[in-house]
Amino acid sequence: MAKRDYYEVLGVPRTATEDEIRSAYRRLARQYHPDVAKENPKAAEEKFKEFSEAYEVLADTEKRRRYDQQGFAGVETDFGPGGFDWQNFTHMGDLEDLLGASPFFQQFFGGLGAQFGGTTRPNAPYRGNDIELTIRLPLLAAVQGAHPTLEVPHTGPCPDCHGTGAKNGSALETCPECHGEGQVRRVQSRGYTQMITITECPRCHGLGQRILEKCPACGGTGRRSTVERIELTVPPGVDDGSVLRVPGHGEAGVRGGRPGDLYVQVILEPSDQFRRDGTDVYSETRVPLSVALLGGEVEVPTVDGRAELRVPAGTQPETQFRLRGRGFPRFRGSSRGDQIVTVHVELPRSLSGREKELLREALEGRPPSATRRESIFRRRSS
Secondary structure (H helix, E strand, O other): OOOOOHHHHHOOOOOOOHHHHHHHHHHHHHHHOOOOOOOOHHHHHHHHHHHHHHHHHHOOHHHHHHHHHHHHHHOHHHOEOOEOOHHHOOOOHHHHHHHOOOHHHHHHHOOOHHHHOOOOOOOOOEOOOOEEEEEEEEOOHHHHOEOOEEEEEEEEEOOOOOOOOEHHHOOEEEOOOOOOOOEEEEEEEEOOEEEEEEEEOOOOOOOOEEEOOEOOOOOOOOEEEEEEEEEOOEOOOOOOOOEEEEOOOOOOOEOOOOOOOEEEEEEEEOOOOOEEEOOEEEEEEEEEHHHHHHOEEEEEEEOOEEEEEEEOOOOOOOEEEEEOOOOOEOOOOOOEOOEEEEEEEEOOOOOOHHHHHHHHHHHHOOOHHHHHHHHHHHHHHO
16 A cells, blocks of 8 residues: 655644644544554554654654655665664654553563663663764765675674673572562652652662673673674665665664664765766766867767767857766666766867968868969969
């Protein structure tokens, strides 16, 4: 089924402010989250996911700008190959006060809440952090695409202790302070009122376990630095400054949580021969005066190699010619732009006497034979 326009999904105009977009989302969240719409929870869940995707884009200034300019193509790299999923949702705080106690919220967001300031159980798994890298590629990499190899630095679970921080992964004991709960309850009585405060255990920092002997490989942190080598696929037609998402290649999750994602910004280096404007490419070439006057063919560089350019007789300096289909491909599309070639006419720096005579006669429109006969006739008559 075709995706609906994000503004239509949220029921707001394209000129809507951030507050109007947020209000529309919260209204829909109250109305459609599956814990409320119990008659058809599956349909409500799909509806909830649809307007959450719309909100993820329109509530983010940069994503909204790209969506307004390019439509769905402008934001598709922000999501995985299968499109938007709950791991892409970064506006946890806008939902937690509405749905924080609901089973739906715990099911889809329970493992993520700690990253966004939410309140989750201390030992809950949560998603790893994202990693951002920048690579530089030659401009022509946007023609056929590229497959650069990246070295991605990671801080992941220590393989010696399996992320526990304890020697051999087993030198642990149940925390005597919280008895494995990871939380400490404190009760204060004031007359007929009791105040119960639940805080993270100060001894085990919410883990519920205490390290007896630290892992010598990681010093008890449970984390070690590694470098991952991956091959990145840069699609043809990629724009300068585009950000490509590689799911699952960010930091490892904690306590079994999903890994984060890798975001790679592509910077295209300028070229001495070509200037890109969208899918069109501009270049320049020089042709001899004789070719400009009489016509002919010259070889010009293109983004695919070299090609023949036909120059008609009488071509004026700075004339532009269009080579159709010789530009850059459209991002994730099948068509290509054009190449526009500006012709500069080369004028000779010096001429011989004979060349000057021939040029003068040509410009006057008289053949050399007629000129000689006229000169002889004048001499004989005098």
